[in-house]
Amino acid sequence: MQRLKNKVSIITGAAQGIGLATALKFAEEGANVVICDVKQSSIDEAVRQCMALGVQAVGYLMDVTQRGMVDAVVSKVKAQFGRIDVLVNNAGIT
Numbered sequence: 001m002q003r004l005k006n007k008v009s010i011i012t013g014a015a016q017g018i019g020l021a022t023a024l025k026f027a028e029e030g031a032n033v034v035i036c037d038v039k040q041s042s043i044d045e046a047v048r049q050c051m052a053l054g055v056q057a058v059g060y061l062m063d064v065t066q067r068g069m070v071d072a073v074v075s076k077v078k079a080q081f082g083r084i085d086v087l088v089n090n091a092g093i094t
């Protein structure tokens, strides 16, 4: 199914765990995904896995506690995709 076809979706903490699983599910559903995390090597692998599902995927090193980094990523995503449809605010620690 393609219930999220072409929806531009930012997912924080998407390099592993629930965030990565969400990104992959969104990609399966046709969403273009923006992978944000603090782990660059894992971001790159997550982007690769999403792109393998046939969608656009980009990754950004972004710490959600740093307002400047968040603002910069939002600006880049708007410039690249023209809009933001979904935010999955997943990043966190237990």
Ligand SMILES: NC(=O)c1ccc[n+]([C@@H]2O[C@H](COP(=O)([O-])OP(=O)(O)OC[C@H]3O[C@@H](n4cnc5c(N)ncnc54)[C@H](O)[C@@H]3O)[C@@H](O)[C@H]2O)c1
Binding pocket: 012, 013, 014, 015, 016, 017, 018, 019, 036, 037, 038, 039, 062, 063, 064, 065, 090, 091, 092, 093, 094
């Ligand atoms: N797994 C559970 O049972 C459970 C239960 C309740 C709530 N949660 C919440 O769900 C979310 C995901 O959990 P998970 O089990 O997949 O965790 P995880 O530790 O496996 O993954 C969290 C991801 O978030 C990233 N991250 C951490 N701090 C960040 C920051 N400041 N900015 C950007 N990225 C950051 C990490 O690098 C990691 O890739 C977390 O917010 C967690 O608190 C999880």
